[in-house]
Amino acid sequence: MKIHEYQAKDIFKRYGIPVQPGEVAESAEEAKNIAQRIGGPVMVKAQVHVGGRGKAGGIKYAKSPDDAYQYAQDILGMEIKGIPVKKVLITEAADISSEAYIGVIVDRKSKRPVVMVSPAGGIDIEEVAKKTPEKIFKLEVDPLLGLQTFQARDLGVKLYPEFKTAMKAADVIKKLYSAFMENDCSLAEINPFITTPDGEVWALDAKINIDDSGLPRHPEIEDLRDKGAEDPSELQAREADLSFVKLDGNIGCIVNGAGLAMATMDLVKHFGQEPANFLDIGGSSSPEKVLNAMRIILKDPNVKAVLFNIFGGITRCDDVANGIVQAVKELKPTVPIVVRLTGTNEDEARKILEEVNLTATSSMVDVVKKAIELSKG
């Protein structure tokens, strides 16, 4: 799960990472009031879950509260990479003398948390990695020991030649590591981490992604979820405990298991069409889940056919079939439905489907071909 900059900064503050005073606004009027309270020049920053806000014009420097009003109005109306901006963060503007990067990630390769720092901050770190990899310093941390003070110090020294500043950075690196581990982050990033002419350091930006598997033990972070920033169908799917990703094709896919769901989408493409979605109904799938899955998929006007691909193991084919029958009766779909069932209670399932005049095939290739053929009307 992604959270916004202002939310990530709240977490930073709890860990003692220096962030500038600021507040979030949903209207230009509010933005002006906040700017007045802060006093002096402020930054007006769009709060959206995409990178490249600055380039898109989503970050502005406002000299006065009136400027803040104007910029907030502009930014609150705009879309960044297709996502409408609904909130802006108003923070004190800083005098920047240098920009660095500090980040912590889960590294799948080394199977350790990795701390990365770079004196080349303020730009996309992947860009730095590509063009000037020598400017990135990485440290694989032993998660059982945690980040040691000397390790943080070594990294701080990589960022700043002046020892006092390096120590300030080291302190922030340690705190960021703690925030990362304790909040189940998959990414925690400060870019840029800045120094000012009078020797202060600030986390000017904050980015935190949370591991979905860690969310159940952080209800306070779950509460930060910006439901307005999500695709409504994906939101609905999550509430129904379905794993769902919206795509742009015409073939709706309902599958049990993530790998098989991906393979089904790939097969749709293999035979020349595009899938409308990824949807995994999960292992122990009740008829209710199938009904919810159908509700979500049938809402998409692009969908010209719905295909079920069920390989029964723990998932019982008769459960799925009951769900399909219920869905056909309740939702009265106007697009064709094709079904592939194999495995646990397959024969019972076929009998159940007869009620709504559906016949199930047992081959994945056949069901995909049939769905494509019927989708063409």
Next chain:
Amino acid sequence: MSILVDKNTRVVVQGITGRDGSFHARQMKLYGTKIVAGVTPGKGGESVDGIPVFNSVKEAVEKEKANTSVIYVPAKFAVDAIYEATDAGVKLIVCISEGVPANDMLKVYNYLKNTETRMVGPNSPGVITPEVSKVGIMPGHIHKKGNVGVVSRSGTLTYEVVYHLTSNDLGQSTCIGIGGDQIIGTNFIDCLSMFEKDPQTKAVVLIGEIGGTDEEEAAQFIKKNMKKPVVAFVAGRTAPPGKRMGHAGAIISGGSGTAKEKIEAFGKAKIKVASTPAEVATLIINELNKLKRKSTKKREKKPDVKKVKKVVRNKASAKSKKTKKTRKRR
């Protein structure tokens, strides 16, 4: 022979009194797995389908000589269950639980590295050596004993591939679901090197998916270290970047971890990649036929070199005649 599980595998089921644990304990037992104990703290002394339940894994190991643990407990208890099984000294842990936080797994992985215990998973469908022992949740009946090793990051997709293998009379030595999470205890390379050493395994199927670089590393490993043929399948060619596709580990992040990169890596290592699950079986048949042709040639040459051992020569030539016949028929 097989890998990881065999007839000596003695299983303790952690979470045996739960809904999933009790159901699958029964299924595994019916399949023929030696389920020797169950563990649910606080329910020691009870039994499930005649399987004794203990309060701790240690007791199960001491009293029933369990050497393998399979974990069905809810995600929030899984890490503790893993440490408990490790501490009790089981050789293999198969963790079925889904939703274990990655940062916990970072610790678990680095802890287990310094012990004698191997873990498969989490978020794994389990490990099966067909017709011998099943430790997990996969449907047993689709499997068949044979010579093809299967290693996969997925559950139902593996069943799909196994179904095609079995339908084509290609039995399996061992099938391992290594799990769909980002940080897992046993990776492709671990399994590939075990399969390479296993005399029963003649060819290997590797089923990968988007996310991470395990497939790329596997491709390098196969090229450098394996003589046995490997056929790959990669799911997620149509997956968009930045979206988690069900599995916690199935995500293209920062533009890396795409199916395209993985397929190219296999291509560079001269590993055949199937474009559909059904095609995996076809490609395995081709690879096994190539092997047969090679070994027939070798056998035909051998008798000439060792003329002294008459009996052996006769046997060998008789065998090679047989192979010739079958080839003609095809």
